[in-house]
Amino acid sequence: MIRFAIAAALALCATTALASEPGSSVALTFETGADTGAIMVALYDEATYAGGQPVRAARIDVAAGERTATFEGLPAGDYGVKAFHDVNGNGRMDANPFGMPTEPYAFSNNAVGNMGPAGWDRAHFSVDGATAQTIRIR
């Protein structure tokens, strides 16, 4: 009975190993200005960057000392990151009375937009194997 279960389990593992597991990852390290609140990070591919759901998302607990988010098991390819630092921990990117963000935000490649968020052309980067980026979010 146990041998059957182990065999079945091994068979299951073998099957899983054969279904191609994406092997790339990206480790994002953020250089912050404030050490309170949390950074909301979203990872997009080309199809979703401009306005779709991110392919991965994470919350970095800056107040607890965290500064990195790692997304694993990614298919190799081009991605873009959008992030904002919720310094006061109210769950929102706050804005001043004239509508300009008052909390830091950043994009992969430390890209800056042209009167708007940084576009895919400036923010996209290649993920193949283990990739890492450091992003300034001050």
Next chain:
Amino acid sequence: MTPSRRHFLMGAAALSTAVATPEMVRAAIAQDIAEPWALATADVEADIAPRAMRLVHGRAPSGLEGVLFRNGPGKFRRSGGSATHWFDGDGLMRSFTLSDRGVSLAARFADTPKRRTETELDAVVTPGFGTPGDSRARLGSNDDGNAANTAVMVTGDKVWALWEGGSPLAMDAATLATESFVTLRPDLKGMPFQAHPRFAPDGTIWNVGTNGDQVIVWHLQASGALIDARALTLPRASYLHDFTATDRHLIFVLQPWVFDHAGMPFSTQFAWKPELGTQVLVVDKADLTRTRLFELPTFSFFHLGDAWAEADGTIRFDIATNVDNTFAVEGARVLVAGRGVVPGEPSVLKLITLHPNGRADLTSSGVTGEFPKGDPRRAGLERSLTVHVAGERGGRPLPNGLAVQDWKTGRSHGFSFGDDQIMEEAVFVPKPGTSAERDAWLVAPSINLAEGVTELHVFDAASVEGGPVATWRADVALPAGFHGAWRG
């Protein structure tokens, strides 16, 4: 490097896109390629280390010690693309230090994100007041486009470089090193802090920032610390460069150059609608909901003098008025091009009177003038005198002298250097230990076109017609600055 005649004969484009240092501009003027006044918008290529200025006329007045800080655009042109409007050059903060050892001059560029981006790309790519910019711009926030080039406010051991559409930029007053943009309160990060703070008799500072018809009213301690910030809605979304104040009122002059549509460069957002007339809104400092609105005939303007309220409630202030916005849009473009006729009329110095019965008057001095300044001891209080630049006229687009307008007598007391000089804004420096309005010096730089260098002049406010009591000459030419502040 001596540019060849052939290089400059390639035409007007040579000056508008190529680097145009003061030396190259002087050569171009000598070869008749550029207008005589083109030195006013030359490029400075590097910070100016402190250097002594040479006394070339008169004697330094005893007791005159302090620093004149001035801000203005110092670089317009890069090989990959240039700023095309006078208001868009990189801020160059200047200091003229006067002591018993003489006068020294220093200047340092504001180290802004805009300047860093454009240095890296060797192109002006950021849209500005008149410069369109292009797709290479990196504008993640309004302060990414902040040229930090318009005015200066002294607070403690810092000087704040002021612009129109973003935050003040703090710089060290002694070294002129750039520190950081100033956030007066975290929830107000990036709110605009315009170029003309008004100093109240109680020692506090008022300023505004605008966005369409929305205004933020800033109230600061002399140290620069925020007292409060309040919102105000104007009856009209006018282009607003300057506002004024009495001891208890804020005053907004609302010209018929009104917000029409979003877009860049900034000046294209506004439409000139002369049929609307010009309005003046008076707001109680203590209660921003208490307002009065006055109507005046149509005029445009940039600059106002300090205002005062008389015992019966009459409010007065002076203003440099113009007939329309031709200079703002086109004239300031031609000034950077360095060639051609600068379109637009010179502004005229006038006095606005707001009567308790709701009527408003405009009284002309009869004299062309701009950059009005008054006695800082009387800011927000009743006064008679306004110093202003003078001598601008058709064919000669920039001022060549100073005048003091006495609104009590109606007389103008002026001095003209002649067209070999481009005059800059003067500050009133009270003589130590005195209280009378005329007991002051007027301190102002100029660009000496004949010598090709910057000069600093001191006049006696009581006798401007006599010309400067002292003049010092630098070994460099700085392009014309906009606004300054004195630290005694």
